[in-house]
Amino acid sequence: MRFEVPMSRLTSLGVGGPADAVATPRDRAELATLLRLCAEHRLPHQMLGAGFNTLALDGGLEGVVIQLSRLRLVEERPGGALRVEAGASHGQVLRICSQRGLGGLEFAAGIPGTVGGWIAMNAGIPGREMVDVVKELEVMSPTGQIRHLGAAVLVFRYRALRGLAPGSVVVSALLRVNPMDPGKVRAKIDELLSRRATTQPLSVPSFGSVFKNPRGDFAGRLIEAAGLKGHQIGGAQISPVHANFIANTGGATAKDVLALIHEAQLRVKQASGARLVREVRIVGKEIA
Numbered sequence: 514m515r516f517e518v519p520m521s522r523l524t525s526l527g528v529g530g531p532a533d534a535v536a537t538p539r540d541r542a543e544l545a546t547l548l549r550l551c552a553e554h555r556l557p558h559q560m561l562g563a564g565f566n567t568l569a570l571d572g573g574l575e576g577v578v579i580q581l582s583r584l585r586l587v588e589e590r591p592g593g594a595l596r597v598e599a600g601a602s603h604g605q606v607l608r609i610c611s612q613r614g615l616g617g618l619e620f621a622a623g624i625p626g627t628v629g630g631w632i633a634m635n636a637g638i639p640g641r642e643m644v645d646v647v648k649e650l651e652v653m654s655p656t657g658q659i660r661h662l663g664a665a666v667l668v669f670r671y672r673a674l675r676g677l678a679p680g681s682v683v684v685s686a687l688l689r690v691n692p693m694d695p696g697k698v699r700a701k702i703d704e705l706l707s708r709r710a711t712t713q714p715l716s717v718p719s720f721g722s723v724f725k726n727p728r729g730d731f732a733g734r735l736i737e738a739a740g741l742k743g744h745q746i747g748g749a750q751i752s753p754v755h756a757n758f759i760a761n762t763g764g765a766t767a768k769d770v771l772a773l774i775h776e777a778q779l780r781v782k783q784a785s786g787a788r789l790v791r792e793v794r795i796v797g798k799e800i801a
Contacts, residue, residue, distance in 0.1 A: 520569030520797065523561060523578070525625070526759065527718035528749075528767045529569025529797060532559075532578045539583050541684060545657030548682065551577060552655045559796055560682060562630035563602070565720055570797035571767045581629055584684065589613065593692075594648055598685045599629030607702050616693030617646055622705035623713075632683050634792075635669045638705075644669035649687040655680035672725055672792050714752040714760050721758030723774060724789040732789055733757035736777050739784040746772045768799070 514536050520529030538544040551558045557576030561567060581600035587609050588596050595615065597606055603625055610618050620641040624631065632650065635643050647669075650662045655678070668676035677683075709715070724732035736742065736756035743753040748765030751773060752758040759770055778789045 518578070520564075520574065520578075523580075524564030524567050524569055524720070525718060526564075526568065526720040526765070526770065527761050528571070528765050528770060530571045530573030530767075530800070532569075532574040532797075533576055535578045535580065537580045537583055541584075541653070541659070544579075544581070544584075544653060544682065544684070547577070547579065548653065548655050548680070549657050552680070558680070560629065560633070562599075562627035562633075563625065565626045566630060566634055566793050568720070568767060568770055568793055568795045570771075570795065570799050572798035572800045574797040579682070581627070581682075581684070586685075589615070590687065593690055595688045595690050596685055597628045597688055599627060599632070599683050601628045603627070603631070610690065611695055611699040611702055614693050614695040614698060615690040616698050617690040618688060619698060619701040619705065622702040623709040628686060629683055632686055633674055634672050635674055636672075642669070646689045647686055648689050650683055651685040651687075652677060653682045653684050654678060659684070712755055714754040714758050718761040719752060719758050720793055721752070721755065722792050723757055723759055724777070725792045727787050727789070730787065731757070735781045735785055735787050735789065739777070739780040741777055741780055744773070744776070746776070749773045751777065767797075771795075 514534055516534050517531045518535045519531050521527045536547055538547055559574060559578050561578050561580050583600060584598040585600040586598045587601050587606055590596050603621055607622055620638050624636045631643050637643060648664055652660050652662055726732050733756040741751050742756045744751045747769030748762050749769035750760045750762050752760045759773055781787055781789050
């Protein structure tokens with residue numbers, strides 16, 4: 514357990530005040546003990562993967578931030594499936610798929626973060642999302658009990674997983690894969706990674722997608738059409754590479770980022786009538 518850890522070190526945008534405590538349990542038993550302690554002492558807890566979809570506010574976070582970075586096992590299972598623990602990174606999963614000739618997850622090559630984050634956000638690209646490949650989730654309750662939930666009972670929505678009991682934690686996922694020529698798997702992954710390198714701001718601290726895509730349109734296009742591509746408040750900038758990303762050009766605060774988010778929503782509403790709905794999650798508290 515670490516205390517008073519700046520969230521700026523734990524999120525891709527590099528902003529945010531200190532978390533009261535950060536825990537990285539070694540295994541399921543330690544995670545269960547931690548969740549029970551939080552429940553017994555009424556301590557709030559937040560799950561955090563690699564922090565690519567999270568804005569931590571400047572006032573910090575109360576309670577415990579839990580990272581499952583030590584739970585990162587990836588193993589092939591019979592029947593065309595991978596059992597992947599929530600702390601496994603996108604790079605680790607896709608490297609194993611390309612090595613073993615396992616197709617079906619290539620679409621995730623453009624999506625940074627951990628498997629836990631993928632699941633929580635129903636991450637995806639146009640035409641393909643995690644809901645399409647999840648066969649089962651292993652979920653731990655706040656009292657430390659494990660349940661295995663099949664796809665039929667899971668409630669996935671656009672960029673969200675709903676229906677789990679409050680305080681529950683996704684520990685692992687069983688993902689559908691299929692035999693495929695390793696070279697073809699690698700080629701598709703390389704294609705998506707190359708596309709990401711030219712269309713997203715990888716050279717600076719950033720996060721996105723900031724907003725959900727409205728039906729039949731793209732948030733980035735609407736923001737650019739409103740004249741905001743490259744627009745900056747303090748150290749926060751709407752990326753000149755992709756307008757649905759916000760970059761930290763140096764010294765940005767969460768207050769700067771919030772102001773930029775609100776301005777984008779207002780200007781897009783004025784320009785096109787479209788309502789932008791935030792995709793990134795906001796945690797913590799503002800400075801009083």
